[in-house]
Amino acid sequence: MSGQPPLHLGVNCPGLGSYRNAWRRDGIDPLGTANPDFYVRVARTAERGLFDAIFTADVPALTPSWETEPQRATLDPVVALTLAAHETEYVGVVATVSSTWHHPYNLARSIATLDRISRGRAGWNVVTSYNPLVSPNYGLDVLPPKTERYARAREFLDVVQDLWHTWSPEAIVADKRNGRYAAADGVRPIRHRGEFFSVTGGGLVPPSPQGIPVVFQAGGSADGLDLAARHADATFVAAATIDAARDYRVGLDAASAAARTPGRTPVLALPGLVLTLGSTDEEARRRREELADPESEAATLAMLAQRLGVPAEDIDLDSPLALDDSHFEKQRHATSEGFLRSLASLGESGRTVREIVRDGIGHLAVTGGPKTVADTIEAWFSTGYVDGFNIMFDVIDERFDPFVDEVVPILQERGLFRRRYHGTTLRDHLGLPTPTW
Numbered sequence: 001m002s003g004q005p006p007l008h009l010g011v012n013c014p015g016l017g018s019y020r021n022a023w024r025r026d027g028i029d030p031l032g033t034a035n036p037d038f039y040v041r042v043a044r045t046a047e048r049g050l051f052d053a054i055f056t057a058d059v060p061a062l063t064p065s066w067e068t069e070p071q072r073a074t075l076d077p078v079v080a081l082t083l084a085a086h087e088t089e090y091v092g093v094v095a096t097v098s099s100t101w102h103h104p105y106n107l108a109r110s111i112a113t114l115d116r117i118s119r120g121r122a123g124w125n126v127v128t129s130y131n132p133l134v135s136p137n138y139g140l141d142v143l144p145p146k147t148e149r150y151a152r153a154r155e156f157l158d159v160v161q162d163l164w165h166t167w168s169p170e171a172i173v174a175d176k177r178n179g180r181y182a183a184a185d186g187v188r189p190i191r192h193r194g195e196f197f198s199v200t201g202g203g204l205v206p207p208s209p210q211g212i213p214v215v216f217q218a219g220g221s222a223d224g225l226d227l228a229a230r231h232a233d234a235t236f237v238a239a240a241t242i243d244a245a246r247d248y249r250v251g252l253d254a255a256s257a258a259a260r261t262p263g264r265t266p267v268l269a270l271p272g273l274v275l276t277l278g279s280t281d282e283e284a285r286r287r288r289e290e291l292a293d294p295e296s297e298a299a300t301l302a303m304l305a306q307r308l309g310v311p312a313e314d315i316d317l318d319s320p321l322a323l324d325d326s327h328f329e330k331q332r333h334a335t336s337e338g339f340l341r342s343l344a345s346l347g348e349s350g351r352t353v354r355e356i357v358r359d360g361i362g363h364l365a366v367t368g369g370p371k372t373v374a375d376t377i378e379a380w381f382s383t384g385y386v387d388g389f390n391i392m393f394d395v396i397d398e399r400f401d402p403f404v405d406e407v408v409p410i411l412q413e414r415g416l417f418r419r420r421y422h423g424t425t426l427r428d429h430l431g432l433p434t435p436t437w
Contacts, residue, residue: 008388049404053092092426120210220338
């Protein structure tokens with residue numbers, strides 16, 4: 001991997017884009033996320049732009065806005081990305097699957113299968129879920145407490161990792177003459193008895209060229225940082241300001257030091273980047289104004305109110321967002337603590353609630369032409385707090401190609417981004433070692 005620039009870029013697919021009414025745009029297929037062509041198209045564009053991976057978010061719940069918003073009309077992420085992997089050669093494919101609603105054996109087999117089909121390009125974004133609308137789909141009236149969800153996630157990951165390590169890379173000898181398929185010392189069955197799971201047996205899927213899938217994690221709480229430090233290769237970070245990115249990096253490094261896991265490489269930090277991209281700064285501003293409809297802003301305000309635990313009508317739009325310890329104490333178990341901390345950093349910057357709602361909540365939001373976008377990426381990356389970005393476009397089908405054609409070349413000219421893939425696996429792209437057996 002000599003000569004590979006360290007900046008990492010992924011594309012996130014929160015439906016058709018971060019813009020709530022993307023489905024109503026001319027030329028956009030309202031059923032796009034329910035059609036396999038969408039995932040193949042995004043993956044091919046990502047590969048053309050030399051991206052590390054395509055990521056699919058997943059909230060398996062029918063939301064109250066189903067009459068006006070198609071964001072939940074999505075395919076199973078693992079199945080959709082399996083097709084995308086089959087139609088590409090290099091780009092990684094990362095599926096979000098919750099440890100709260102699934103069994104580790106099925107998950108381990110499913111993601112390992114995606115890893116074999118993609119020839120070593122698969123990743124799993126493990127989440128514990130905080131949306132109460134999901135619980136009834138899995139037979140629970142209420143969402144389990146946050147401490148229980150993370151305790152289950154820790155055990156879940158222990159089991160998955162053991163299942164993925166059932167077969168050594170050299171286990172299958174396939175000696176046809178002597179009828180010896182696998183080496184006796186190359187297979188390690190699992191016998192797990194824990195608080196949440198009992199698993200005896202072993203994984204069925206042999207290692208891929210990258211050994212085992214890459215593990216991503218999203219969560220900024222103490223439990224989330226500990227989980228990342230022990231199990232994750234990379235994290236998705238909610239950081240709307242550089243100060244928030246710095247605080248997250250400090251917390252992640254501290255958690256990694258406390259975990260004292262031998263042989264662990266530093267965990268990559270990849271903040272979300274919400275883009276409104278134009279060919280010039282002025283064109284981008286016009287685009288943002290075009291997309292800033294009252295309906296979308298009302299929905300964003302409602303989401304902000306839910307995360308803060310206050311009625312939307314009690315929020316003063318023209319004042320800076322003020323968060324104190326009481327908000328964290330009240331809401332840390334009901335929403336993403338990482339998003340709360342990111343919102344707090346926006347409040348400390350003096351931005352009004354109206355500005356925050358306009359640009360989107362929780363992630364870094366940039367409106368500008370190719371140079372402005374490249375400047376922002378370089379400025380953040382140069383701090384050393386982040387290792388790259390997970391990019392979200394307002395409308396993926398409208399802005400992803402222009403990013404590849406106009407922003408990527410600038411990053412390449414500055415020596416920040418690769419000009420070709422230096423390997424074939426997702427671990428190659430991310431600069432991660434192959435795990436030992």
